[in-house]
Each structure stands twice: as structure tokens, then as C-alpha cells.
Amino acid sequence: MPAYVISEVEMRDPEGFEAYRAxxxxxxxxxxxxxxxxxxxxxxxxxxxPPKTIIVVEFPSMARAREWYASPEYGEAxxxxxxxxxxxxxxxxxxxxx
Numbered sequence: 001m002p003a004y005v006i007s008e009v010e011m012r013d014p015e016g017f018e019a020y021r022a023x024x025x026x027x028x029x030x031x032x033x034x035x036x037x038x039x040x041x042x043x044x045x046x047x048x049x050p051p052k053t054i055i056v057v058e059f060p061s062m063a064r065a066r067e068w069y070a071s072p073e074y075g076e077a078x079x080x081x082x083x084x085x086x087x088x089x090x091x092x093x094x095x096x097x098x
Contacts, residue, residue, distance in 0.1 A: 002094035003062040005033070005069075007055040009087045016084030023077040031068035033059045058094075065091055 011017045028035070036058050042051035059065040068074055069091075081087070 001061060001096050003059045003065045004036075004092045004094060005055075005057040005059065005065050006090045006092060007057075007087050008051070009039075009053040009055060009085050011053070011085050013084045016080055020077055020080040020084045023080065024074065027068060027071065027074040027077060028057055030073060031059065031071065032064055033057045033068060062091065062093055 025035075034057065035055070037054055037056040039053045039055065042054045044051050057065075059068065
């Protein structure tokens with residue numbers, strides 16, 4: 001069953017953000033993930049607050065998403081993330097097809 005990693009991001013340091021983004025993308029691909037949304041326009045239809053930058057990544061399974069997040073490769077990106085951006089990160093299980 002697929003799993004989704006959903007990030008709501010606010011950039012703090014543009015240069016650090018780009019370095020983080022490049023490294024994160026490489027590790028996501030390495031662990032079988034793929035971007036479904038990456039910073040496109042987002043519109044709140046109901047509720048508050050206004051959206052920040054939204055990223056959605058699909059992994060083949062929750063186990064694989066967790067493996068990616070705990071990996072030494074992504075650990076290097078996390079070092080950059082601390083100063084480059086603020087974020088809220090969620091892991092969401094996908095649905096089993098009918």
C-alpha cells in the first residue's frame with residue numbers, strides 16, 4: 001500500500017533551501033519515492049491559515065517512507081533543513097485499491 005509524505009514548508013534561507021531541495025530529491029528517488037506535488041500553487045477552499053508551500057511525495061509503502069526519513073543520506077539533508085526552512089511534515093497511509 002502506498003504512503004504519502006506531505007510537507008508544508010516556509011523558506012527561511014533561499015540558498016540553503018535550494019541545497020536542501022536538491023539533496024532531498026536525490027534521496028527520495030533513491031528510496032523509491034516520487035513527487036506528486038512540489039511547490040505549485042495552493043489554494044485554501046475551507047479553513048485557516050493560508051497555505052504555505054506544499055510538497056507531496058509518494059513512496060511504495062509506509063515502511064519505505066520511514067526508511068527514507070531515517071536514512072543517513074536524508075540525514076545530510078536534514079542538517080540543511082534546520083536553517084533553510086520551517087516545516088510541518090506528515091506521513092499518511094494510502095488506500096488499498098478495491
